[in-house]
Amino acid sequence: MKKTLLGTVMALAMGSTAVPATAATEIQWWHAFTGRLGDLLAEQIETFNASQDDYVVVGTHKGNYSEALNAGIAAFRAGEQPHILMVFEVGTATMMSAQGAIKPVYELMKESGAEFDADAYLPPVKGYYTTAEGEMLSLPYNSSTPVLYVNRDALVEAGLDPDMDLTTWEQVDAALDKIKEAGSDCPLTTAWQSWVHLENLSAYHDVPFASKDNGFTGLDTELAFNGPVQVAHIQAMGDWAKDGKFMYAGRRNEGGANFRAGECAFFTESSAGYAGVKAEAEFDFEIRPLPYWSTVEAAPQNTIIGGSSLWVLNGHEAEEYKGVAQFLNFLSSSDVQAKWHQDTGYLPITTAAYEQTKAEGFYDENPGTDIAILQMTGKPTTGNSKGLRLGSFDQIRGIIDEELEAVWTGDKDAQTALDSAVNRGNQLLRRFEQANK
Amino acid sequence: MTFKGWRLPVLLILPQALITAVFFFWPAGQAIYQSAFIPDPFGLKSQFVGLGNFEYLFSDPYYLASFKTTAIFSILVTLVSMSVALWLALMADRIIKGSGTYRTFLIWPYAVAPAVAGVLWLFMFNPNVGIASWYLDQIGYDWNHKLNSGQAMWLVVLASSWGRISYNFLFFLAGLQAVPKSVIEAAAIDGAHFWRRFWTIVFPLLSPTTFFLLVVNIVYAFFETFGVIHTITSGGPQQSTTILVYKVFSDGFVGQDLGSSAAQSVVLLVVVGLLTVIQFKFIERRVHY
Numbered sequence: 001m002k003k004t005l006l007g008t009v010m011a012l013a014m015g016s017t018a019v020p021a022t023a024a025t026e027i028q029w030w031h032a033f034t035g036r037l038g039d040l041l042a043e044q045i046e047t048f049n050a051s052q053d054d055y056v057v058v059g060t061h062k063g064n065y066s067e068a069l070n071a072g073i074a075a076f077r078a079g080e081q082p083h084i085l086m087v088f089e090v091g092t093a094t095m096m097s098a099q100g101a102i103k104p105v106y107e108l109m110k111e112s113g114a115e116f117d118a119d120a121y122l123p124p125v126k127g128y129y130t131t132a133e134g135e136m137l138s139l140p141y142n143s144s145t146p147v148l149y150v151n152r153d154a155l156v157e158a159g160l161d162p163d164m165d166l167t168t169w170e171q172v173d174a175a176l177d178k179i180k181e182a183g184s185d186c187p188l189t190t191a192w193q194s195w196v197h198l199e200n201l202s203a204y205h206d207v208p209f210a211s212k213d214n215g216f217t218g219l220d221t222e223l224a225f226n227g228p229v230q231v232a233h234i235q236a237m238g239d240w241a242k243d244g245k246f247m248y249a250g251r252r253n254e255g256g257a258n259f260r261a262g263e264c265a266f267f268t269e270s271s272a273g274y275a276g277v278k279a280e281a282e283f284d285f286e287i288r289p290l291p292y293w294s295t296v297e298a299a300p301q302n303t304i305i306g307g308s309s310l311w312v313l314n315g316h317e318a319e320e321y322k323g324v325a326q327f328l329n330f331l332s333s334s335d336v337q338a339k340w341h342q343d344t345g346y347l348p349i350t351t352a353a354y355e356q357t358k359a360e361g362f363y364d365e366n367p368g369t370d371i372a373i374l375q376m377t378g379k380p381t382t383g384n385s386k387g388l389r390l391g392s393f394d395q396i397r398g399i400i401d402e403e404l405e406a407v408w409t410g411d412k413d414a415q416t417a418l419d420s421a422v423n424r425g426n427q428l429l430r431r432f433e434q435a436n437k
Numbered sequence: 438m439t440f441k442g443w444r445l446p447v448l449l450i451l452p453q454a455l456i457t458a459v460f461f462f463w464p465a466g467q468a469i470y471q472s473a474f475i476p477d478p479f480g481l482k483s484q485f486v487g488l489g490n491f492e493y494l495f496s497d498p499y500y501l502a503s504f505k506t507t508a509i510f511s512i513l514v515t516l517v518s519m520s521v522a523l524w525l526a527l528m529a530d531r532i533i534k535g536s537g538t539y540r541t542f543l544i545w546p547y548a549v550a551p552a553v554a555g556v557l558w559l560f561m562f563n564p565n566v567g568i569a570s571w572y573l574d575q576i577g578y579d580w581n582h583k584l585n586s587g588q589a590m591w592l593v594v595l596a597s598s599w600g601r602i603s604y605n606f607l608f609f610l611a612g613l614q615a616v617p618k619s620v621i622e623a624a625a626i627d628g629a630h631f632w633r634r635f636w637t638i639v640f641p642l643l644s645p646t647t648f649f650l651l652v653v654n655i656v657y658a659f660f661e662t663f664g665v666i667h668t669i670t671s672g673g674p675q676q677s678t679t680i681l682v683y684k685v686f687s688d689g690f691v692g693q694d695l696g697s698s699a700a701q702s703v704v705l706l707v708v709v710g711l712l713t714v715i716q717f718k719f720i721e722r723r724v725h726y
Contacts, residue, residue: 070690077480094478094693101479249565250583251673257565395692402675409584411675424499431493431694434484435475 391432555668
């Protein structure tokens with residue numbers, strides 16, 4: 001799959017931002033970021049390109065996460081794949097089973113002789129993208145975890161103490177009652193319902209989301225999120241929805257608009273939503289750890305990540321892979337990571353970047369920004385809290401969304417809806433298993 | 438006219454035959470071939486499953502429900518877009534002053550791409566910030582197409598019909614103008630009022646146009662409404678707006694399940710073929726040319 005000259009020229013013409021005249025080796029990076037994240041990503045590329053003369057990284061935006069993954073797959077089939085492809089955490093299993101299409105990061109680093117220490121990365125971040133043997137397959141790029149955003153003004157309005165304990169869902173429930181009584185239309189809303197209220201709920205309470213350590217140890221995994229802990233939580237939320245204590249705004253982060261406008265008192269959302277809330281909220285807000293149910297003994301375990309990692313694709317020259325290795329090392333350096341973490345609210349992916357941010361006094365100036373890290377690293381991970389590795393997971397999330405919506409509207413009770421989601425999802429897992437035999 | 442020999446006729450149909458072969462038979466053949474396999478997304482390996490993909494499809498209650506959804510959706514889109522267009526055409530046909538302006542305005546929405554039309558309607562009916570949902574809220578109607586299946590269906594039907602009305606309008610107007618004035622005037626002299634003239638003379642004479650539009654609109658509702666559905670509902674809530682062609686896309690390009698996607702295209706091919714045969718066999722009999 002050698003790249004033709006024409007292909008290179010075309011790729012250059014299509015995707016280049018700044019192309020110097022020197023004969024530097026070009027490295028293609030397809031990503032899914034626009035807006036502020038896109039700008040920050042472009043800045044990283046520029047810094048790298050300016051720091052050396054041998055390689056030129058060219059970043060190309062290929063649509064949202066799903067679209068970027070599709071573009072990468074289609075390009076691979078056509079033999080025109082980029083060197084680096086950004087893939088969201090949901091696509092991890094798909095990429096992992098594509099042996100022959102990917103070049104594992106640990107292998108890349110070994111072959112190109114670059115310095116690489118997998119232990120430098122935060123364990124829950126690293127765990128998501130390594131094999132059972134501890135070999136890192138893709139490089140974590142942006143990772144976040146769900147936290148609870150609190151509108152302190154709304155609590156005061158409802159006659160509550162804004163510093164009240166909100167560690168458990170029981171306490172939150174009591175607060176929701178008060179806020180509802182005070183006349184609020186939106187005591188609680190959420191973003192990414194499946195990720196926060198099923199995937200993370202399971203890990204946080206140390207119950208399986210799927211068998212075989214959530215799919216880490218075998219393709220013959222089966223979904224298991226219709227257990228008592230998950231059912232109780234979803235049923236509670238369904239009841240809240242019925243009583244007007246939980247307002248459902250949509251499958252993605254639509255609820256963020258309502259929270260930032262000051263309509264909602266509580267909002268469960270990714271820690272990466274921090275920058276947006278900080279920029280727009282005209283009320284006093286703070287970040288609290290994600291609540292858990294006090295009735296579950298194992299809670300709080302740790303939450304898991306969402307976000308993307310960078311996959312290196314097969315079929316390029318060894319010389320180009322040297323540049324890729326150098327670039328990936330640059331991206332994980334403490335300076336780059338600490339800046340990325342502070343600018344976006346994403347987690348620092350290395351322990352060093354976390355220590356650096358702490359030393360710079362960032363957490364003292366921005367209270368609550370370290371909660372996500374503490375919540376993720378508080379306890380050593382278990383088989384239930386390492387992450388998820390499930391094929392066709394994008395579609396399974398769609399199924400979960402549908403079934404949860406049926407609970408919010410009162411069409412189904414939690415047990416029926418989750419049983420149905422498990423059955424439908426298992427069919428997709430069997431298809432995936434068959435395709436990757 | 439008749440040709441001597443066979444060379445020239447073959448040469449003359451060759452371009453069309455080639456285009457059909459390259460753009461229709463070859464891809465359709467590929468779809469049929471691929472429907473017997475479960476490939477991995479990257480095309481690295483592939484498992485032969487025979488009719489396994491079809492068995493899987495027809496044991497999926499959501500796939501079966503998608504047929505019903507498609508039927509309801511197509512009938513509604515066809516009905517709404519054709520009846521509104523016919524009504525507008527009738528009215529525009531009677532206008533004497535400034536008819537050109539009216540017609541231009543009515544044809545305009547056709548120039549809007551389906552995905553853009555989808556976004557427009559989505560903005561207006563956004564449950565949180567949409568202007569239409571705000572007005573509905575004012576009159577005490579709770580609009581949330583993200584949770585309410587019926588509302589979601591109506592929204593995609595309206596958005597899909599909207600641009601289509603213009604297209605249908607154009608054909609109906611042309612059809613109306615082709616109706617001989619003498620027949621209508623004779624009926625008017627006999628004392629037939631406007632609606633009477635419409636139902637007994639104009640509508641039957643319009644039937645070739647109506648039939649043509651019926652076929653074209655059903656095919657449109659089946660295949661080209663994809664952009665609207667993708668932008669407005671993504672097939673939700675609970676797959677209540679997942680029509681067959683949208684499922685082909687979401688299984689193939691979101692789920693990366695190309696085997697199932699290929700099998701679905703084959704099913705779709707058969708369905709549309711059957712529909713067209715039915716239309717020509719049974720409905721065309723009632724058309725007066």
